[in-house]
Amino acid sequence: MESPRKVAFCGLGIMGAPMAENLERAGFEVSGWTRTASRSPTSTPADAAEGADVLVTMVPDSPEVESVLFGPDGAAAALAPGALVIDMSTIAPGAARSIGERLEGEGLAFLEAPVSGSRPKAEDGTLTIMVGGAAADLERARPLFEAMGERIVHVGPRGHGQLAKLLTNTMGAIHAVALAESVVVARRAGLDPEAFLEVAAGSAGNSTVLGLKGRPMFDERYEPLFKLEHMLKDVRHCIAEARAQGVELRLATMVEPIYAAAAAAGHAESDFAAVVTAV
């Protein structure tokens, strides 16, 4: 099979826009579509998909993936038989499995490939990409993934990429609340923020979230690198998925209402560092 040349990219948000740019920079012919009409290069997903070898979706959740693929002027019907659909959104593993089955029924291949890294890594092309699906489809997609990410891992069959993403994002969500609680105590006790963040970075409590969100939490600055409402969605999917496996996630279940409270108080579109406002 020939290497893909023409890529349709649906979802040009905080993550999708820089990812699509990296594909263009790597020499792919990219045809974009996004929901906000004023920012969309094409008028429908079907227009974007016309003649594409690969379609990438990067949208908030499974209803949006389904709408892009199967809604009015959806992309699936516009793709040539044998084209590959790669959903890079974070959605429930069960939804990924059923979308994959439906696409296969229409003669299309499907990979799930959720990413980790938020906007700076999307811009630098250094995302972690968690692939679920057939190995042959991953090889077909590899040139695209290499333009967008630096750690490309075949986690397993369809569903396993999404599950890994939900579990790791939920750990991040919990780390952010643990950090927020520390920040609140440190502030009350009059600890120097610089000194605290410096020792924390060299401590058993260090984390990716500490490095990215420690300073913003002390400074109360919440410009979104990853929106709080998306983190809340991922935590909810993770709780549901674990429950389907017979596991009650106690920490995830405890942080969920804290994120929900921050969202309800006006921080849905803030960075998830704003969870500190609800601690």
Next chain:
Amino acid sequence: MESPRKVAFCGLGIMGAPMAENLERAGFEVSGWTRTASRSPTSTPADAAEGADVLVTMVPDSPEVESVLFGPDGAAAALAPGALVIDMSTIAPGAARSIGERLEGEGLAFLEAPVSGSRPKAEDGTLTIMVGGAAADLERARPLFEAMGERIVHVGPRGHGQLAKLLTNTMGAIHAVALAESVVVARRAGLDPEAFLEVAAGSAGNSTVLGLKGRPMFDERYEPLFKLEHMLKDVRHCIAEARAQGVELRLATMVEPIYAAAAAAGHAESDFAAVVTAV
């Protein structure tokens, strides 16, 4: 004031033994004492302290610090006036403040200097050292700290070093439970451990704890690098200290009984990775 030459080191456990060895390697004359008589180079803390410029304590908690310093054959009375006591244990900030006051009353200087890094970093001399106390005392202690650590931070006045340590360790304790929950779900769902740990290391859920404890949790191997009962103690001190500041730590309060259950089930002296057995 002259640079210290002779160091008494009380507490030669998992952490203390390699720390004392690094002091010797750096040219200090070290006189050690430890509670287990068969492993102790001297017979009492007072013997060890005889003629020392600096006394270091590295023991489980404040009752042990107080016993080493002020108990029968305690070290404090054996030290020359003006000698410096450095407690590198992790204890409650309030206890550190009162021990410091009592030592000052006896003509001795005092620094708190709890460490982060567990055994491998104690061996490599790459600990993070969180210093609370007077800047002049820190300068006096710096040659010792440089032999044991690589990140030496003056967090603030007495109590602030201990508070930073409790907050960062408690974040680590929470991260371990969050990781344990993920490991349990990953196992149930049949996720490949290697793939999961690889993507997690590149994800928003990455942490120092993930790197150190992810593999041991999947492998159910709990040789102690940092004992679970010590983590439990730190979490309890942290909850109490936050409460004294008027803050209820919800996540810490949720993980405390999980550690307690693992300890009660026989894992008190296991590594804190064994918390996965109680999730």
